[in-house]
Amino acid sequence: MEQINTIITENAPAAIGPYSQAKEHNGIIYVSGQIPINPTTGNIDAFDIEGQTRQVIENIKAILNEAGSSLDSVLKTTCLLADMNDFAVFNEVYGEAFISKPARACFAVKELPKKVLVEVEVVAVKHQRIYDFDEVLDRTQLSTSKWESEIFRTGNKNLLCFGTADMDFKSSPAIIDALQSVVDKGHFGYPYKRDSYYDAIIGYLDRHFSWKISKEMIANSVSIYPSFQGIIEGLTEEGDEIIFNSPVHHIFKEVVTANKRVAVESPLKLVDGEYQLDFNHIKASITPKTSMYILCNPHNPMGRIWNQDDLIQLVDLCAENNIIILSDEVYAGLIYPGESFTPLASLSEKAAMNSITCISASKSFNVTGIKHSLVISENPEFISVYKEQLKKNNEYYGESIFGHHATEAAFSNSDEWSNELMEYINGNFNFLKEYLKTNLPDVGIFQPQSTYFAWLDFNYLGLSDNDLVNLFEKEAEIIVTHGYVLGEGGSGFIRWNLGCPRSVLKMGLERLKTAIENKK
C-alpha cells in the first residue's frame, strides 16, 4: 500500500475545527476541518459566521502553504452544510475565495454529526519546488551592506540582520548563468544593448502586467535613485515642492532635499488595519509650487499595492494641478500569490502621458549590486528630457555590462524562480504572523500584498524610538529597519525583512520573544 504522509503544520492555526494538519498522497494535499455549532446557543445565530468563514479560509491558506501548496493550486473543495438556508453568508464568503476559480468548490446539504455546522474538505496539488530558499548561506556570501556593515558598526558578531532591502538568497540560476558567461568571456568592455535586452523588458511588462511599451520609451540608470535625480532636475525647478507618502524609504526625502526641492510628506492613513492614501491630506498639500508627486507602488515599507481606483483618482488630481507623477515601481516583481499589480502608466492615456516610471530587476531578483535600472515613459518629452540629464555625467554611455546581462536574464528567464520566491516569502509572512499571534499577540501585524517586508507595530510596549532600537539591537541582537527613520507615522513600528531562510527568521523571532519577556 502506498504511504499517506501526515504533514503536521505546527505553525498553522487550529482556531476552528481540526485545521492543524494536512495529509499528502502522491503529491496531492488533503485538508479537512469543521465549523462547530455554537455550544452555548446550540445554533448559528450568535455566531459570527462571516468571521468564522474568513478564518477558515485563512487557516486553509496557512496549512496549504506549510504543506507546500497554495490556494491557487486547489483542485476542489467540498463544503458540506447542515442546512443550506442558514449558509447564505458562508456560501458567499467562501465563494469569494474559491468559486471564482473554475471547478474549485461544490456545496452539498447533508446531515452532519451533531454540533457540526460545516465540514470542509480541500484537495490541492503540492508544488514541486525547484529552488532551495531554505539553504542558509554563509554570511560571507551575503550582502555586505545588510550584514557586514551592521556587524562592523555594532561590533557584535552574533547579530541576525533583517534590515537592508536585500534577500539572503542566491539569485535566479538564469541570472547567475548569464553573469557567468560574461565572466567566462573575460572581456568587460562597454556594452551595447541588443534587441534581446529590450525584448526581455517589453515581454516581462506585457506578460506580468499587460503593460505594452516600446523600445523608444525606455531609458536607463545605474539604479533607481540616480534616475530620480535626473528626473527631478529635468522636470522640476529648484524650490519646487514634491509630495510623497510617509512612512516611506527615507531616501525619498534625502534625494528631494539634496536636489534643492522641498519635500512634502503626506502621511498614509490607517483605516481598519489597512494603510490608505489620504486624498484629503494630499489635496491640502498641493500648492502652486507643487510640480511632482513621487508614488511608491508597491509601497515600501508596508507592501501595499495601491488599487486602481486610487491610482485613477491620483492621476486625475495630479493632471488637474499640472503635477508630474514619478512612479517608483521597484518592488513590482514581488507580488504575493493571488494579488496583482497594475503599473500606473498602464491605466490610461492620461496616466501614461503624465508619468515617468522607475523600475528594475534589483529588488525582485536580488541583484541590487549589479547597478542597472530602467526609466520608462510614454511621454516622449519626459524621456527626452531625462536622456539629456544623463549627458551631464556621461551616464548615457556609462553602463555596466553585468547590469545589462542580469536584467535581460531576470526579465526573460526567471519567472519560475520568482513564483517560488513569492510562495516562500508568503510562507515566511504566515510563519511570522502565527508566531507573533501565539507568542507576542500584542504586536500589530499588517498583511502585505507585495515586497518581502513585514510592517509591525510595537507601540504597545510604550518605548521611545531609542529604547525600541536598543531592545532589538542590544537585547535581541537583531537588526531591523526602524519606522521612525521612514518619516511621519513610523514611530514605534519596525520593518522586518522576510527575504531569508525560515530557520533564520525563526531564530530572530525567538530572540525577540526572549528579549521582550525579559523586559517584563
Ligand SMILES: Cc1ncc(COP(=O)(O)O)c(C=O)c1O
Ligand atoms: C522604494 C525604493 N525605491 C528605490 C530603491 C533603490 O533601489 P535600487 O538601489 O535597487 O535601485 C529602494 C531601496 O531600498 C526603495 O526601497
